[in-house]
Structures are given as structure tokens and as C-alpha cells.
Amino acid sequence: MAAAGRPFVGRLDTVDAIRRRRDAAATGDGGLTLLEGESGVGKSTLIRRIADDAREKGLTVLVARATAAENPPPYLLLRQALERDRPATAIPEPSGSLAFAAAGPADVALLGFAPKADLHRSEPLPIEERLLDQLGNPGGPAALAGSRMTSALGRLLLDLAREGPALLLLDDLHLADEQSLETILDIAPELERRSLWIVGTTLPMASLGATRRALLEQITTAARAETIAVPTLTAAEVAEFLHTVAPERSVSESELIRWHSQSGGNPSFLEQLVRSQARLADAGAATATAPAGPAPRFREYALAQLSTLSEIERRTLAVAAILGREFSFGLLERATGEEEERLSETVQSLVERGLLRETPDEHVEFLRDDLRVHLDEALTETHRRLLHRRAAEGLEALGAADEATVYALARHYYLAKLDAKAAGYNRLAGEFAVRAHAPAIARTHFERALDAVRRLGGHPPAELEIAVELALQLDRLGELVAAERLLRDTMAVFDEVVDLPAGHRALLALYLARILGDEGQWEEADELTANLLRSETDLPNPVSRMAVHRLRGEMFYFRGRYDESLRHHDAALEFARGLRNEREIARETVRRANVLGMIPGRLDEAIEAYHIGSRALIALGDQAEASYALLYLGVALAQHGRQAESLTQLAEAARLAEAAREPRWLGWALFNIADVERETGELDRAREANRRSRALLSRVGDRFGLLQTHIVEGKIDLATGALGDAEVELLEAYRLVRELRTPADEVEVVLRLAELAERKGDLAAARSRVAELVQRNVGKLRPDIAADVQRLGERLGTTSATDRAAA
Numbered sequence: 032m033a034a035a036g037r038p039f040v041g042r043l044d045t046v047d048a049i050r051r052r053r054d055a056a057a058t059g060d061g062g063l064t065l066l067e068g069e070s071g072v073g074k075s076t077l078i079r080r081i082a083d084d085a086r087e088k089g090l091t092v093l094v095a096r097a098t099a100a101e102n103p104p105p106y107l108l109l110r111q112a113l114e115r116d117r118p119a120t121a122i123p124e125p126s127g128s129l130a131f132a133a134a135g136p137a138d139v140a141l142l143g144f145a146p147k148a149d150l151h152r153s154e155p156l157p158i159e160e161r162l163l164d165q166l167g168n169p170g171g172p173a174a175l176a177g178s179r180m181t182s183a184l185g186r187l188l189l190d191l192a193r194e195g196p197a198l199l200l201l202d203d204l205h206l207a208d209e210q211s212l213e214t215i216l217d218i219a220p221e222l223e224r225r226s227l228w229i230v231g232t233t234l235p236m237a238s239l240g241a242t243r244r245a246l247l248e249q250i251t252t253a254a255r256a257e258t259i260a261v262p263t264l265t266a267a268e269v270a271e272f273l274h275t276v277a278p279e280r281s282v283s284e285s286e287l288i289r290w291h292s293q294s295g296g297n298p299s300f301l302e303q304l305v306r307s308q309a310r311l312a313d314a315g316a317a318t319a320t321a322p323a324g325p326a327p328r329f330r331e332y333a334l335a336q337l338s339t340l341s342e343i344e345r346r347t348l349a350v351a352a353i354l355g356r357e358f359s360f361g362l363l364e365r366a367t368g369e370e371e372e373r374l375s376e377t378v379q380s381l382v383e384r385g386l387l388r389e390t391p392d393e394h395v396e397f398l399r400d401d402l403r404v405h406l407d408e409a410l411t412e413t414h415r416r417l418l419h420r421r422a423a424e425g426l427e428a429l430g431a432a433d434e435a436t437v438y439a440l441a442r443h444y445y446l447a448k449l450d451a452k453a454a455g456y457n458r459l460a461g462e463f464a465v466r467a468h469a470p471a472i473a474r475t476h477f478e479r480a481l482d483a484v485r486r487l488g489g490h491p492p493a494e495l496e497i498a499v500e501l502a503l504q505l506d507r508l509g510e511l512v513a514a515e516r517l518l519r520d521t522m523a524v525f526d527e528v529v530d531l532p533a534g535h536r537a538l539l540a541l542y543l544a545r546i547l548g549d550e551g552q553w554e555e556a557d558e559l560t561a562n563l564l565r566s567e568t569d570l571p572n573p574v575s576r577m578a579v580h581r582l583r584g585e586m587f588y589f590r591g592r593y594d595e596s597l598r599h600h601d602a603a604l605e606f607a608r609g610l611r612n613e614r615e616i617a618r619e620t621v622r623r624a625n626v627l628g629m630i631p632g633r634l635d636e637a638i639e640a641y642h643i644g645s646r647a648l649i650a651l652g653d654q655a656e657a658s659y660a661l662l663y664l665g666v667a668l669a670q671h672g673r674q675a676e677s678l679t680q681l682a683e684a685a686r687l688a689e690a691a692r693e694p695r696w697l698g699w700a701l702f703n704i705a706d707v708e709r710e711t712g713e714l715d716r717a718r719e720a721n722r723r724s725r726a727l728l729s730r731v732g733d734r735f736g737l738l739q740t741h742i743v744e745g746k747i748d749l750a751t752g753a754l755g756d757a758e759v760e761l762l763e764a765y766r767l768v769r770e771l772r773t774p775a776d777e778v779e780v781v782l783r784l785a786e787l788a789e790r791k792g793d794l795a796a797a798r799s800r801v802a803e804l805v806q807r808n809v810g811k812l813r814p815d816i817a818a819d820v821q822r823l824g825e826r827l828g829t830t831s832a833t834d835r836a837a838a
Contacts (some may be wrong), residue, residue: 041268068261071299188246263296303385551772
């Protein structure tokens with residue numbers, strides 16, 4: 032425990048900077064501070080000192096430390112910090128062993144869609160509710176739910192400071208799960224206005240991988256964070272440090288200089304060198320003086336220790352490398368199979384060699400993670416598989432039922448190729464990720480579960496459920512081609528080997544049609560949904576039939592076929608009324624209003640419907656959907672030249688989106704505000720709103736929204752005469768619109784490229800673009816921009832053709 036309890040020596044400039052920042056935080060000055068330094072320099076020791084000092088100053092203090100787990104649960108770091116301060120509520124923790132995950136008893140209350148590993152069960156496949164939920168989710172990929180999860184957790188963190196200044200200490204922030212880092216990024220701009228001070232430790236940015244470094248740099252910029260370096264010890268500070276770790280020793284000045292040179296002033300390295308010399312002295316192999324010769328790097332020193340290990344020490348380290356960066360002694364004991372006393376002596380020897388260390392919570396960890404990686408890479412595939420099996424069996428035998436254990440078991444059993452348990456635990460881990468709105472993590476675990484089930488063979492129901500879940504995650508991630516391929520393959524296979532209920536088969540076809548529509552494959556989506564409507568027996572559930580009409584309504588809307596779209600939204604609205612579902616009635620009222628706003632002469636009817644729908648949604652507590660309603664009301668008003676009213680509605684949409692912690696609709700409100708501000712000549716305000724929108728939509732991965740920001744930015748650049756910048760923006764918009772296959776957006780991009788060509792004097796290119804618009808029948812597809820096309824045609828001398836297009 033020596034390393035865990037080592038005092039922080041010297042570095043007075045660093046300590047003074049932290050004290051000043053602590054005093055500011057105690058008066059309510061929030062923000063973010065990064066403590067940056069190399070491994071072993073004392074950052075964790077400093078964190079403990081900061082925590083003690085902050086508590087004495089009256090701050091609420093939360094502390095958590097990131098692990099180097101290969102696949103940590105989403106939001107693990109921040110949830111650990113919060114759950115130490117309040118009862119855990121997000122994930123229930125059943126008592127007893129983890130046998131429930133393999134046996135799958137019916138009374139486990141962890142999940143609504145329980146991912147049981149009992150692959151032979153015969154009850155109906157629970158996919159209907161999952162598919163209907165996804166089909167009923169309007170407005171694009173549901174991956175955006177993850178942004179709401181991030182925002183909700185961020186709100187909990189900000190609420191810490193309600194009753195007084197608070198401090199959140201996050202050790203090894205560079206190792207944190209990505210979702211925790213995204214949450215910090217989400218709240219970073221608000222920290223200065225709150226009494227929440229976040230302190231994180233990290234390795235030097237230059238030593239991190241490109242992706243992790245970029246995310247931390249984004250956080251630093253967004254929070255206007257200060258970075259405080261934690262340097263190594265000076266030669267003078269080495270003497271003080273040596274006195275703390277070896278008070279019985281008397282060290283000459285020349286030895287101090289040599290110790291400093293050998294260790295580079297790194298406290299952990301210095302301590303290991305001292306211990307190494309002490310062991311040699313005890314063995315009579317050398318005198319306990321500072322070693323001579325060139326100074327090795329800390330990592331090289333640690334690796335050199337491996338050649339001096341005994342057989343049991345090598346075996347123990349190999350198992351430890353599989354367990355991860357940090358693990359309990361009990362798990363190590365079970366995974367190695369060694370007798371407790373002998374293993375304790377072995378661990379103590381490895382601690383003394385500077386390869387492992389004990390933590391304050393009585394766990395064991397690698398002193399350097401790069402050493403663990405080196406040990407893992409040296410294993411043969413067969414040996415690694417055996418060790419993963421031992422790790423999994425040891426974890427399972429310990430009986431912990433927490434979420435992190437489930438994720439560890441999912442990984443170990445999969446890499447051990449024990450497929451039955453790999454399938455069960457990976458389904459469970461995938462479900463946890465679904466509930467945490469972390470589709471990328473859910474995807475990984477459902478892919479592993481599907482792989483394991485297929486290797487087992489002969490379990491079609493389980494394979495179908497997992498394949499559907501995987502398709503849902505691919506959809507949420509915007510990977511539509513992969514989702515389409517998986518659905519097609521799954522439906523082809525199961526049409527042959529499984530007697531699926533007609534309702535399930537129809538829902539799979541409907542979901543495939545939704546994917547095809549999102550890809551712009553309108554004809555096949557039209558055919559699939561039309562066939563479904565012709566068969567009453569396949570969709571006996573009114574919710575399913577409502578979903579078909581809603582999907583067809585949205586498909587025809589995006590294709591500019593507004594009369595057909597309205598007919599289907601009318602039908603969906605009737606189903607919602609028949610179900611007496613007030614929320615669905617309000618949602619369909621809003622979507623029907625979207626169509627009405629595009630039909631000449633029906634704007635007033637659309638405005639009334641928007642107000643009815645938004646008021647109902649607000650009364651139901653659904654601020655996010657109300658924001659969507661007012662957003663589209665603002666768009667409709669702008670399209671009819673009512674800019675002042677439009678800005679009022681868009682501002683209210685933005686307010687509701689912010690209150691609902693719904694960054695997507697906030698981003699959409701902002702780029703529409705930018706477009707209206709551009710039309711009224713407020714170009715600086717327009718650019719600022721559009722750039723805020725792009726930052727939000729980039730974070731949540733909304734490519735449809737990002738497309739609009741490129742169009743709007745291109746129009747602003749055209750208005751300011753920045754033609755080169757306009758070309759960059761509009762060509763990127765053209766690339767995106769072709770990928771996303773949205774014809775209504777594509778005609779606007781073509782129009783703006785035609786205007787750009789005209790401004791640059793390339794009239795032939797401008798006329799070619801106009802001809803393309805005429806061919807696409809822009810007047811029916813986008814009546815709101817038909818007048819712009821007509822005016823451009825008049826300037827270019829193509830009035831007869833553009834008159835026909837506008838009509």
C-alpha cells in the first residue's frame with residue numbers, strides 16, 4: 032500500500048496554482064481543470080490531496096477513477112461518481128450470483144426485453160414492441176436518444192452545485208468511457224456559469240491516440256479549461272522524496288544527482304529504483320547506491336524486470352494481463368488457482384519490482400498499462416483463450432451482479448469461445464447499452480451474441496431476436512446499408528426455417544421499408560408498404576396499421592407528393608383517435624400540418640393544426656415533440672414570407688428543445704433561425720446561429736441536419752460575396768444530399784449551385800443547373816423555392832422553361 036499512500040512532494044508552483052483554483056471554486060467559480068503529467072508523476076496522489084483540501088473548504092466532493100477496461104459500460108465513470116453520492120437508480124442490481132444471465136429465469140426484472148441465454152425457449156418472440164417503438168419514432172435515427180441520455184446525466188452533474196460549490200474529481204480521464212467524456216463535453220460550456228469545478232488527470236495530450244486526444248481537446252476548448260502541468264521532481268525535491276520512502280537512508284549529494292538522472296525525477300520510477308537497490312543490498316548482491324550507467328526510460332525499466340521473474344510470477348502476470356488494468360485479489364486468486372498465501376507473496380514481490388501496485392480500495396493494478404498490453408500481446412492465441420476462460424469462470428464464481436461484471440463476462444466468454452454463455456452475456460450487455468442509449472456499444476455486443484449463436488447452430492428464434500436488435504442499433508447509428516442487408520438476409524433465412532407469426536413478418540417488412548425510405552429507395556419502400564396495406568390479416572394490430580400509414584405519409588412528403596401524403600396522415604390520425612392515444616393524436620396532427628403547409632392555400636389550416644398539436648404535447652409534458660411542432664410551424668411561416676412570426680415560433684421551439692435537453696431539435700431550430708435571419712439581412716447573427724447549430728448536430732451525428740447547415744452557410748456566403756467559401760459549403764451539401772437521397776433537399780442545393788455559377792459568371796453552368804431543376808419538376812417538389820428558380824431563369828433568359836417548372 033506504500034504507493035497508494037505516498038505523499039505528494041514538491042512541485043510548489045503546481046500546488047499553488049491548484050490552491051488558487053480551489054479557493055476560487057469555494058466561492059462558486061466553476062470550470063474545468065486538467066492536471067497533465069506522465070505516468071507515475073503523482074497525479075493520483077495529488078487528486079487525493081485536492082479532495083481533502085476541498086472538503087475542508089466546505090465543497091461537496093465526488094471522486095471517480097476511470098478504468099482501462101476493454102469494453103466498459105456506457106457512462107461508467109460518471110455514474111460511479113454519482114452513485115457514491117446517492118443511491119443507484121439507473122440499473123437495478125440483483126442479489127446473488129450471476130447465474131441469472133446464463134439461466135434466464137423469468138422473474139429477472141432487469142430488462143423489459145430480457146436477453147436470456149436459454150436458446151430453446153418456446154414463448155412468442157418479443158420483437159413486436161421493439162419494432163413498433165422504432166417505427167413510431169419520428170424525425171430520423173433514434174441514436175439521438177443517446178444525446179438525451181448524455182444531457183440528462185449532465186443535468187445531474189450540474190445539479191450538484193445547487194446547494195453550494197461542488198468538486199468532481201476524475202482520475203485518469205484519458206481512460207474514461209467515451210459516453211462519460213461526451214457528457215462532460217455537453218456541459219462544458221455551462222461550467223463557468225455554475226458552481227461546479229471538475230478536475231481531471233490525464234497523460235500528456237501528445238502521448239494519447241488521435242481520437243482520444245481530439246475529444247479531450249474539444250472538451251478543453253468548450254470549457255475554456257486551464258491545464259496545470261504536474262512536472263517530475265527537481266534534483267532538490269528528490270532528497271525530500273527519498274526521505275519519505277526510505278527515511279532510514281542517508282544519501283550523499285552525488286547520489287542524489289545520480290538518482291535524479293536515473294529516474295528522470297519520476298516519483299514512481301524513483302521509488303522502484305530505490306526498492307530494487309534495497310533488494311539487491313539485502314541479498315548481498317550490491318551496495319544500496321544509486322545505479323550507474325545510462326538512465327533507462329520507466330517503461331524500459333519495467334520491461335527489463337520481466338526477464339528476472341520466477342515461473343509463478345510470470346504465470347500470475349499473464350493472468351493479470353487478461354483481467355485488465357485493475358482487479359481484485361480474490362479474482363486473481365480464482366483465475367490463477369493459486370493458494371492464497373503463496374499468491375499473496377507473489378503479488379508482494381511483483382509490487383516490490385514496480386510491476387503491480389495495491390490501490391487504496393485493496394485492489395491490485397498494473398503500475399503501467401503499456402506493460403499490461405505488452406504481456407497480453409506476448410500470449411499465444413490458445414493460451415489467451417484459456418486465460419479468458421479462467422477469468423470468466425473466476426468472475427462468475429465471485430457472484431457479483433453489477434453491470435461492469437456483466438460487460439467483463441461478455442468479453443471474456445466471447446474471447447474464450449464458450450459460445451452459449453458468450454451469447455447470453457453479450458445479449459445482456461447489449462440490452463444494458465440499449466437502455467443507456469449507447470447504440471455503438473449495443474451494436475458490438477449484439478454482433479458478438481449473434482456470432483456466438485450462429486456458431487452454436489440450431490437456435491433460430493434467438494438468432495432472429497438478436498438480428499433484429501442488431502438491425503435496430505445499426506439504424507440508430509445511421510448505418511442504413513448494413514441494417515438493410517442484415518434485415519434482408521434475416522428475412523430470407525427465416526422464411527425458410529421458422530414459422531414466424533404473420534404479424535412479426537409484416538413488421539419486419541415494414542421496418543425494412545422504413546430503412547429503404549431513409550436510404551431514398553422510394554419505389555421498393557412504396558411497394559412493400561402498399562402490399563402490407565392490402566393484407567388485413569398480416570397487420571391486425573391497429574398500432575401496426577397506423578405505423579404503415581405514418582410511414583407512407585412521410586415517404587410521400589419527402590418525395591413532394593403532398594396529396595398522397597395527406598391522405599395517409601389522415602388515415603394514421605384516425606387510427607390514433609380510435610386508439611384514444613392523446614400523444615399519438617397530437618403527433619399525427621403535427622405531421623399532418625407539415626403536409627398542409629406545403630399545399631397552396633392551406634397555410635392557415637396548417638397553422639391551426641400546429642398550435643393544436645403543440646399545445647396538446649406541452650400539456651402531456653412532451654416538450655421535445657412540442658419543440659418539433661413549433662419548429663415546423665416556424666419553417667412554414669418563413670416559406671410564406673412571414674419572417675417575424677417565423678422567428679418568434681423558432682425561438683420558442685429552441686427554448687422548448689433546450690428545456691427538454693433535446694440537442695437535435697435545438698440544432699434544427701438554430702439553422703432555421705439562421706436562414707430567416709439571412710433573409711432579413713442579419714448576416715452576422717445568421718452565421719452565429721448556424722455555427723452553433725452545426726456544433727450541436729455534429730455532436731449528435733445528425734447528417735440530415737448537418738446537410739441543412741451546409742446549405743444555409745452556403746447561402747450566407749453567397750449573400751456576403753464569399754464565393755469560394757460558398758462553393759465549399761454547397762459542394763459538401765451536394766455530396767451529402769446524394770448520399771442521403773433526399774430529392775427535396777437536392778433541388779435546393781442544385782438551385783444554390785446555379786446561383787453560385789451565375790455570380791461567378793459561368794452562365795452556361797448556371798443554365799445547365801436550371802435545366803436540371805426544370806426536369807425535376809421543382810414547382811411540385813419544392814413549391815417554396817419555385818419563385819427563386821423563376822427569378823433566376825428570368826435573369827438567365829430561360830423564362831419559358833422555368834415558368835413551366837414553377838407551375
